[in-house]
Amino acid sequence: MSRTESLEPQARPATVISASAASVAPFLAMEILEAAQELERRGADIAHLEVGEPDFDMPAAVKEAVDRAARQGHTHYTHSLGVRELREAIAARYARRYGLEVDPGRVIVTSGSSGGLALVMALLLDPGDEVLIPDPGYACYPNFVRMFHGRPRPFRLDPRSGFACEPAAVRAAVGPRSRLLVVNSPANPTAAVQTLDTLRELAGLGIPVLSDEIYHGLEYGPRAASLLEVTGECFVIDGFSKRWAMTGLRLGWLVAPERFVPPLQRLQQNLFICASSVAQQAGIAAIERCEEDARAMVEEYRRRREVLVSGLKRLGFPIPADPMGAYYVLAGARHLGRDSLALAKRILFEARVGVTPGIDFGAEAEGHLRFSFASRLDRIEEGLRRLGSWLGQAP
Numbered sequence: 404m405s406r407t408e409s410l411e412p413q414a415r416p417a418t419v420i421s422a423s424a425a426s427v428a429p430f431l432a433m434e435i436l437e438a439a440q441e442l443e444r445r446g447a448d449i450a451h452l453e454v455g456e457p458d459f460d461m462p463a464a465v466k467e468a469v470d471r472a473a474r475q476g477h478t479h480y481t482h483s484l485g486v487r488e489l490r491e492a493i494a495a496r497y498a499r500r501y502g503l504e505v506d507p508g509r510v511i512v513t514s515g516s517s518g519g520l521a522l523v524m525a526l527l528l529d530p531g532d533e534v535l536i537p538d539p540g541y542a543c544y545p546n547f548v549r550m551f552h553g554r555p556r557p558f559r560l561d562p563r564s565g566f567a568c569e570p571a572a573v574r575a576a577v578g579p580r581s582r583l584l585v586v587n588s589p590a591n592p593t594a595a596v597q598t599l600d601t602l603r604e605l606a607g608l609g610i611p612v613l614s615d616e617i618y619h620g621l622e623y624g625p626r627a628a629s630l631l632e633v634t635g636e637c638f639v640i641d642g643f644s645k646r647w648a649m650t651g652l653r654l655g656w657l658v659a660p661e662r663f664v665p666p667l668q669r670l671q672q673n674l675f676i677c678a679s680s681v682a683q684q685a686g687i688a689a690i691e692r693c694e695e696d697a698r699a700m701v702e703e704y705r706r707r708r709e710v711l712v713s714g715l716k717r718l719g720f721p722i723p724a725d726p727m728g729a730y731y732v733l734a735g736a737r738h739l740g741r742d743s744l745a746l747a748k749r750i751l752f753e754a755r756v757g758v759t760p761g762i763d764f765g766a767e768a769e770g771h772l773r774f775s776f777a778s779r780l781d782r783i784e785e786g787l788r789r790l791g792s793w794l795g796q797a798p
């Protein structure tokens with residue numbers, strides 16, 4: 404087909420959306436949340452255990468930085484790669500936390516870690532390329548892949564091994580069109596933390612690896628290893644949403660091998676121009692002044708985790724692996740129903756507790772429910788009490 408023909412305006416009716424847009428599945432957690440909000444509008448009280456974002460206010464120093472940034476006129480476009488001071492602060496944090504030397508020139512400040520995901524997919528995927536993604540895994544991964552005309556190729560995480568990412572299972576899923584492997588540790592929704600050895604083996608498979616490290620810092624055992632500790636030949640995304648409770652500021656970063664920075668910069672210039680200028684000033688404050696706030700939040704999550712995990716176990720939910728990071732518990736629920744979406748809706752409407760259906764996270768997570776301990780302790784206790792009455796037993 405010639406170039407003029409492909410641009411033919413009457414080629415298809417304007418109302419038809421692209422196949423890639425049509426292939427994007429709905430985010431069922433949002434469906435539950437929206438149904439919960441509708442119940443709340445009608446006066447119901449809902450215990451929200453479905454939420455995927457911290458309930459904490461952002462740290463005081465971050466708030467001040469937002470105010471100051473607005474007053475000082477940090478409200479224009481910045482350099483597409485991000486302001487130098489923030490890129491240097493991010494690089495310095497790798498030195499402090501992981502003992503790693505990361506050149507600030509390899510750091511690209513993005514619109515949330517989601518922005519980094521989009522950039523890497525746009526950089527690497529040609530139509531039909533496969534991206535190996537964990538199952539269970541973050542609900543948006545397959546949709547990002549499809550939006551960039553790729554094909555998601557799930558590999559199984561085994562609950563019996565605590566959802567460890569088995570390099571052999573990944574290797575078995577590799578095919579001639581495999582273009583990228585996505586790893587996520589600590590993970591959503593399994594809360595599993597992968598070992599340094601696992602990351603090393605995955606990096607050795609010969610496929611570019613994207614490591615989603617957005618939950619780093621939220622750990623309840625050993626510190627999660629960064630893929631950058633294994634190799635510089637990888638893509639790492641991280642951000643401010645979870646650790647510093649800054650979800651609404653939409654700020655993240657991507658570390659990429661140096662030779663990919665120029666093409667990533669071109670993509671960033673065209674897709675996003677730059678990350679939010681105000682948020683970037685807030686990001687500097689978060690890194691330089693809010694490690695203590697982040698630590699205090701982790702201690703609170705740890706208390707909530709104890710209560711939620713022991714409460715769910717008492718209620719008879721099998722928990723294949725205690726959460727080692729993030730703020731989720733992926734619990735078995737087949738004893739209550741095989742269809743996790745139908746079950747989550749019943750729990751919402753009958754027990755007034757919001758939970759996320761496992762099916763949102765892939766076929767392997769069907770028959771599970773994801774409970775979040777990002778909500779306040781008293782709301783977690785209330786949720787457990789309601790679940791207990793609903794199940795006809797005391798929590």
Ligand SMILES: Cc1ncc(COP(=O)(O)O)c(C=O)c1O
Nearest residue numbers: 515516517541591617642644655
């Ligand atoms: C595993 C994972 N990656 C990435 C994101 C996106 O986070 P953000 O764009 O806010 O940085 C989320 C959000 O829930 C997530 O759970």
